[in-house]
Amino acid sequence: MLGAIVPACPDRSVINSAAYSDVRSLAAALEELATAHDEAGVRAWTVWVPEEDGDAVALLEAAGHRLDATPVAMNLDLARLPEREADGLDWDDRASVQDVARINDLAYGFQEPTFGVALTNLPADPPLRLYQARVGGEPASVLGTLDDGDDCGVYMVATLKGHRGKGLARRLMHVALAEARKRGLGTSTLQATELGYPVYERLGYEPVCTLQMWERRKPDST
Numbered sequence: 038m039l040g041a042i043v044p045a046c047p048d049r050s051v052i053n054s055a056a057y058s059d060v061r062s063l064a065a066a067l068e069e070l071a072t073a074h075d076e077a078g079v080r081a082w083t084v085w086v087p088e089e090d091g092d093a094v095a096l097l098e099a100a101g102h103r104l105d106a107t108p109v110a111m112n113l114d115l116a117r118l119p120e121r122e123a124d125g126l127d128w129d130d131r132a133s134v135q136d137v138a139r140i141n142d143l144a145y146g147f148q149e150p151t152f153g154v155a156l157t158n159l160p161a162d163p164p165l166r167l168y169q170a171r172v173g174g175e176p177a178s179v180l181g182t183l184d185d186g187d188d189c190g191v192y193m194v195a196t197l198k199g200h201r202g203k204g205l206a207r208r209l210m211h212v213a214l215a216e217a218r219k220r221g222l223g224t225s226t227l228q229a230t231e232l233g234y235p236v237y238e239r240l241g242y243e244p245v246c247t248l249q250m251w252e253r254r255k256p257d258s259t
Contacts, residue, residue, distance in 0.1 A: 038066045044077045045154040049147075050105065050252045052155045053082035060092045067100055071253070081254040090246040097251040105252035108228040111242040115189070115218040115225060118211070118241060126208045130216070132169035134159055135191055137179045144195035152193070164217075165192075170209040178205035182213050189217035191227040194236075207236050214240065 038053030045257055047053075055070055057063040063084070075080045083105060086093045138153035159165075170178040178196040182189050191213070196206045227235050228248060 040070060042073060042077050042079055042082075043155050044079060044158070044189070046151050047077075047079045047150050048081050049155075050081040050083040050250070050254065052151065053079050054085060054250070055082070057093070058083045058222070060090060061094065062094055062134050062199060063093055067096065071100070076099050080251060080257065081122075083250045083252040085190055086249045088162065088249055094249070094251070097253075099209055100136065100253065101147045102251040102253045104249055105228075106250040108230055108248050109234060109252070110245040110248055111227055111234075112245050113214070113225040113227050113237075113240065113242045115214060116219060117191075117213050121208075121211050124204075124208060126205070126212065127174075128209055128212055130166050130213075132167040132179055134151045134167065136169060137167050137181060137195075140176060140197060141193050141195040142233055143195055157207040160203050166213070168209055168213050170205045172200055172205070180206070180209060180213060182217060184217070184220070187223045190224040191225060192229075194233060206233075207239060209241055212237060216218045 038055060038057050043049075043052060053074065054254045056097045057066070065228045070082075084093075084102065086097070088107070097156055134156050135153065138150070141147075141152040142150055165181045165183050167181050177200040180194040181192045183192065184190075186193065191210065192211065194206055217225060225242070226245075227237065227242070229242070
C-alpha cells in the first residue's frame with residue numbers, strides 16, 4: 038500500500054489518496070487507513086482501483102466508499118512524439134511550486150487553497166521539473182514531470198480558464214516531452230480527465246485502462 042494523508046486539505050480526496058498492489062494488501066490495510074485518516078482529521082479520501090478489480094470494488098463499497106471519478110491511464114512511446122515546434126510559446130522549466138499550485142487551484146475551481154497547501158512542504162529542490170507557459174508575461178498554463186526509470190510521468194497539467202482553447206497545455210506538454218526524450222527516456226504516462234483526454238490524444242498518448250477513484254467522505258464534509 039502507498040498513501041498520502043494531508044490534514045491541511047481535509048475535504049479533498051484527490052489529495053488524500055491511496056493505491057495498492059493487490060486486493061489482499063488492500064483488505065489488510067483498509068481499516069488501518071480509515072483510522073489514520075480519522076485521527077488526522079481528514080474527512081474525504083480515495084482509493085485508486087483498476088476498473089477490472091471487482092473484488093476491490095466490493096470491499097470498498099462495503100466499507101462505505103462511493104465511485105467518484107474514472108480517469109483514464111494513458112501511455113506514450115516518446116519515439117512517436119509528433120515533431121512539432123513550440124510555435125512561439127513563451128515558456129520555461131523554472132515555474133515555482135506556488136505558481137503551479139495556484140494555477141491548478143484556479144483552473145479546477147477550488148475556492149480555497151488546495152494544491153497550494155498540499156505542496157507547501159515539498160523539498161526546496163524537488164525532483165519535479167515544473168514547466169510554465171506565459172501569456173502577457175504571466176503564467177497561464179503549467180505542468181510537472183517526474184522521471185521514474187525510463188518513464189516520464191506528467192502531473193498537475195492546468196490552464197487558466199481564460200486561456201483555454203489556445204493550445205497552451207498541448208504545446209507546453211510537447212516541450213516537456215521533447216526534453217524527456219532528449220534525456221533518453223522512452224515512455225510517458227499520465228492519468229487523464231475527460232477535459233484533458235483530447236489534449237493528450239493529440240500528442241499521441243494511447244489509453245491503457247480506466248481507473249476508478251473510490252471515495253470515502255464523511256457526511257459533514259464539504
